[in-house]
Amino acid sequence: MNLQEQRQLIADNNAFKEQVLNNIDTGIVTYNLNLKITSWNAKAIDVLGLSPNQVDNLQDSSLLNELFLQYKVGSERKDDSTIPYIWEVNEGTQQKLISYRVVQMYDSQERQTGYLLSMNDETEKKKLERKLNSQEKMHALGQLVAGVAHEIRNPLTSIKTFIDLLPKKYDQPKFRASIIDHLPAEVGRLNKIVIDLLDYSRPRPPKKERYNSINELTSLLSFLQITIENKQIVLEQSVEGDLVFYIDPQQIRQVLLNLMLNAIDAVEKTEEKKITVKIEKEHANTGKITITDTGIGIRKEDINRIFEPFYTNKEKGIGLGLSVSYKLVKENNGDIQVDSHPSQGTKFTVLLPLFETEGEER
Template identity: 45%
Template sequence: MVYRLYLVVLAFIVTFCFWPVAALAIGENPDHRVLIVAGDENFPPYEFVDSIDGSQVYRGFNVDLLKAVALSTGYEIQFRPLPWAEAMRALDRGEVHAVGGMKYNSERDKRYDFSEAYMTNSLAIFVRKDMQAIASIDDLTGYKVAVQKDAVSYYRLKDLPVHLWLTSSQEETLALLVNGEVDAAVGNHLTGKYILQRTNKHENIKIVGGAIDPEGYCVAVQEGDPLLVVFNRGLADIKQNGTYDKIYAKWFGEPVDYPVQYYKRNFSIALGGVVVLVVVAAVFIQINLYLQREVKKRTLEIQKINEELQRKDKMEALGKLVACIAHEIRTPLTSIKTFVELLPAKYDNPLFREKISQFVPQEVERLNTIVNDLLSYANPRKIERETTPLKRLIDNVMVFFADAIARQGIDLQIDINEEVLVQVDRQQMKQVMINIFLNAIQAVEGTEHAKLTVSGGIMDGLPYLAIFDNGAGIAEENRKFLFEPFFSTKDRGTGLGLFVSYQLAKQNRVDIRIDSQAGSGTRVTLLFNSEENEDA
């Protein structure tokens, strides 16, 4: 009797002590069931201890998610925030039912069972913004790298030739990086970004290497624990009813996925929108094709009109040019013809022979000059630019006018910066300058106290050359014709000198500017305005 009573009491004690755990383990539905879940005390935004109004509050995405799972399955939940390594050991020792958020990997799968993944997590490499040598996991070899103890990042790097610095939290790993104590930190991608933004250090740190080892993020229980069914059922329920989306949006801004009802509800709207877009696109394409055909048609019409105008302009210009050439050639030919016709009758006249020997060569030279200038304009040779000092270019030209300047008693003043360089075709620019100096010397002929001033240097960042004479100047009504062919105010001028000079200067990207007033002299400025001359 006493023995039976002992057995009954013993059975009562055993049942009283172990019934809640047994009922919990097999998934029964008692009135009061509690899930004890461990989590990282400093792993924002997933789970972390925060201070709100002076109180310590455990909060985060995992916390809200597991509260919703517990509510959906009829359980109560108690959280135990611990350092991450302690949280895993608590699960190993059976002190807690689960760890609320753990990234899956094959090594952990040997120790724990994992729920269905409720999101995808990945590692990231964090370095300072001035670090250029690290761009991937392989680049970490030989560097000091901070990782959280027993975290996935630790297992990912522990067998690599890397100097690991172990910390109790990812926040500590990033603090070591910011302070320059390590070269890199490896940890959860979203957590790292959250910590850097919260501590206002994101401007000093960058993420390299992209998403590393993306894997499912799950609830972990001891291997073989039937509670896994409870967690999977709760996760499926909150995803189905939209609670998961709200929690995700609260912590991450937008859900990674929507429930099936969302797609069903919006599919018809999306399909209708696609149909409308296709119709609009088809109409737009037809309108565009029509416009293209019209534009092409109008373009051809305009092209034909332009070609006709260009042909007309060319013919008019050619007619004008031929008329000018004929006029310029006819004048010296008439003089020569007159002398030749008088030659038989007046050959014995010494005065006649003197005049014919003087004027005929002059007219022939005039014809030769016209032909040479026309050839220079019609068949310009290939430009060969080279760097040359501006002073040397002037010295080479002035050699031709030394006798004329001395003979006329011209006061010549030259002031050119010897360091100024220009990029030009020397032969072509020599021809331009000869024409300009020839005009200047002829302009001061007969002028009392004739003066010629030559200066050169830099103006507005570009080389320039200025030639000033105190001659008669140019009348206002003639200035607009200076660069036209066959225009000349000289009795025996061809009118091609400045015209050809202008063309050659333009080919060398040199501007010719003429400032002149009747009775006040003339200033001719050459501005070497090409990019090459800027560099020179």
């Protein structure tokens, strides 16, 4: 290859590199070891918000100097260089968010030759994220309000009906007996809605302690034993005796009670009435509680909604039990999963942290 061909090859390579740099969607600025700017692309000028006549003064850009200063502060703290920094720029009444990284550049012999600064304007992306988050919150709030209104309206309608009939039928013994029978139940339903709603919206912080799985299961099942026997349900249980959880016992008891009551309801109208409860170790630091029933199951389109507030398929259900359970499990650093098919039953799996002998703080 003669000298002319070598020059042409170098020119072609430079043209190729320049086209690539000026057509990528990331701003690039390179520095030598003395922190003098050696090159930049068009996107960098755009991200920095500079006009064409300001390009020659790029070296004096206060924003670039500030970005590099923040990089030096982060490197001295030995921050992870793979995570972009975020820098907020206030331009009058406007705010700009720039994500950037600085990496060291080396030659073929692994000698450092300078630095490469890459940056992106995240302003519109962050605005869109905030807008979507706001819309999701408003949607969730709308669902919550609609659910509260729907659930409260039913008992209020019953109470109003009795009140409207009171002047005409008060002297009738059967009517008075009906009031005594129904009104307390409707008031109790209203009270339960309010209590469940408060549990959902403002759960108290968990008071974690070491807790033996056998004690919790024995206490819970003895509480439900009469109901299980009356409904002729077969109950099977399997427990690893040496498991000690690190949880809030009262909160997790509420979770298990909700799941057990759901399982009892699910098998009530099926030919095979069976509930299986297992408590075992999942991993070294995690215990697993599974409650499996042979009930009616859950439709595929409903699976992703069962933890939503006020979503229920029960005629008299409020739809907060699973929502509250989900929040309580998360508060206890756990997870709750569901596997179900129509007419084939349902399995709920609750994963919870085990007590560590090194210390209770997590």
